[in-house]
Amino acid sequence: MKEVTLKQIAENLGISITTVSKALKDYPDVSKKTKTLVKQEAKKLRYKPNVFAVNLRTRESKTVGLIIPEVVHHFFSSVINGIIEQAEKKGYLVIILQSNESYKLEKKQVDLLISKRVDGIMISLANKTVDISHLKRVKELEVPLVMFDKISKLMDCSKIIINDREAAYTATKHLIDSGCKRIAHFRGALLPQNSIDRFLGYKKALEDHGITYDSSLVYICENVDYEDGINAAKKLLEDHDDVDGIFAITDLAAIGAISVFNERGIRVPDDISIMGFSNWFVSSAITPSLSTVDQPGYEMGVKTFKLLYKEMKARRKNKEFEPKTVELETRLIKRNST
Amino acid sequence: MKEVTLKQIAENLGISITTVSKALKDYPDVSKKTKTLVKQEAKKLRYKPNVFAVNLRTRESKTVGLIIPEVVHHFFSSVINGIIEQAEKKGYLVIILQSNESYKLEKKQVDLLISKRVDGIMISLANKTVDISHLKRVKELEVPLVMFDKISKLMDCSKIIINDREAAYTATKHLIDSGCKRIAHFRGALLPQNSIDRFLGYKKALEDHGITYDSSLVYICENVDYEDGINAAKKLLEDHDDVDGIFAITDLAAIGAISVFNERGIRVPDDISIMGFSNWFVSSAITPSLSTVDQPGYEMGVKTFKLLYKEMKARRKNKEFEPKTVELETRLIKRNST
C-alpha cells in the first residue's frame, strides 16, 4: 500500500505542498475554500502525517518515558494506570521500562529513553540505586523529569510523594492505641528513602508513647514481598514470644506474616495485631482482612504526569520551570487484623 | 546544550558527513585509520544519532505497541514482563496501551499505534470487542501483528494461546474426581473466546462424566473480578443449596467466592470445593489456598514478542510470513480448596 503524503494531496489538487500543509493545520492565511478542499482530499485518501518527519522537524516525539522498579506490582500498576490515562488525554504515548530494582539497568533505561528523545521522563527509583549521576545527566540535557514515590532527596527536580514517615507513625500509633506493647517492624532494604522514612515513623511513634525502641524487633524484608513476610514472621516467632503487634512495610509482607500465623494457629488480632501498608485490594479479601495505610497509586500517577506536562510545556516555550514537590494524603484503614 | 551531529564531527575532522556516517556504521569501504579517528571524536563529543532522522530515513521506529485490557492485573503484568524483557534484548521499546475492556478505546489505540508508526503490534482483545475491522486494517497496512490470550478466531495472524477448553475440562474433571456432583460455573462475559472456551470445557467435562448440565448453575461474571465472585457466590447461595463444587473462570472470582463462604461459615472444601484459573500468587496465600490452573503469563509474553520479531524481520526483508499459532501448556495445581 502506497503511503499518502502531503505531496500526493498537493499533486491531486494541483496546488503546492506548502499550502496543503498549512491548510491542514488551519493556518489563518489560507482561504476557506482551499482548506475545505484540502481537508476533503486528505480524508478521502486517509492521509496520516508521517510522525517521523514531524518529529524531526518539531524536535518533539510526543512520547514520554516511565521507569519503575516492577510492573507486576499492584501499587505501580495503579500508578501506570493514572499516568497512561493522563498522557493519552494530552496526546502523549508512554514508554514503560522496568529496572527490576537494579541500578545498572536503571541507568541503561535512562540512556535508552534519552536516545529515543522522549519529551520527558518519570521515574521511581530502584531499591539498589546508589547514586543519581544518571538523573543529573537528564537534567543537563534539559529533559523534563519527575520522580515519584521512590525518590532521592538529593535530586533537584519535581517530586510526587506521600509522607511516609507520618503515615508510618499513624500506623504504629494505631497498633499502640489498640493495646499493643511489643511491636515489631518488618522494614524494607536500607537504601530506599521510603523504607527509611517508614522505619523512622515507626520508631518515633514508639518513643512518643513511652515504648522503648528495641532494634532486635526490626526485621529486614529485602524485597518487601510475600516470601519476605513469611520468612520474617517465622524468624520473629523463633526470636520473640512476647510480640503482640507488627507493622509491616507492605501489605504483601503483612499477608505473608498472616499466612504463617494462620497456619500455626496463632490468632490475629487476638494474639498478635498486624498492620500493612498500601491498601492493595487483596488486603480486604484475606482472612482476617488487613488493616493498612491507603497509598493513592492512581492519584500519584495522575499528578506525576500532570506535573511533567507542565514542565514540558515550559520547556517548549523556553520558560524557566521551578521544580515542585507534591505530597499526597494517605489514610489509615482499620480492618480485622488489628 | 548544543546537539552533536554528524556534521559537527565532520567539521572537526575536516572530512565529509558521508564518511563520518559510514565510519560509525563500520562500512567496509572506509579506511581503518578514518574509522578510528571518527569513532574517537564521536565518543569525545558523546555523539548520539538523532533517532528522529534515523527513523525518517530507515522507515523504522524500533518501537512496538502492546494493547491489553488492563495493566492492573496479575496475568497481564506477567505478560508485559516477558514482552518487555525480550523486546529490550532486541533493541525494541514497548509502548503499552490499555483498552479498559472497551471496544471503542481499543480501536483508538490501534490507530494511535499506527500513526506512531510502530514496527509491530501485540494485542489481547477487550471483552467488549465485537468486530475486528480495526485489526484488518493493521494487516492491510502490513504492520506485523500478534494476538495473545484473548484472541479472535476470525483474524488471520499469529496467535499465542493456551488451550482454554482443555484446561477448563481438566479443572472441572478435578472437581468431579474429588467427589463433586453438583458443580456450578462462574463464567466470563459472553463474547470473549476464552470465556466461551472455558465454559465449553466445563460443560464437556460434566457430560463426559454422567453429570447433567444445568444452565441455572452457570453465573456470569462480567468483569471476572473479586467483586463479581462475591456477587455470584451470594446469588448461588440463594438459588441452590445443593451445590458442592464451583469452577470459577479466574482466581479473582474464586477468591471472592471463598471470602463469602468464609464469612458465612461454609467450609471449603468440606461443604463446597472451589477451583480457580490463572495461578495468581495470591491463590497460595489465602485460606484455604486455592486450587487452580497455572496460566503461563511470562512465557506467553516471551513467545509473543519472539513471534512478532520474526514477522518484523520478514517484513523488513520483504519476505512472506506465514502466521503461526502457538499453544502453551497449562498445569493443574491442587491446593486446599478442593
Added chain:
DNA sequence: CTGAAAGCGCTTACAG
C-alpha cells in the same frame, strides 16, 4: 492568499 526554498539530521546510490 499562494508557493518556492531551505532545512531538520541522517543514509546510501553513485561517481571519481
Added chain:
DNA sequence: CTGAAAGCGCTTACAG
C-alpha cells in the same frame, strides 16, 4: 577509499 548529492516527509520564514 572519499565525498557530492539526492532524498526521507514535513514545517515555516520569506517573497510575491
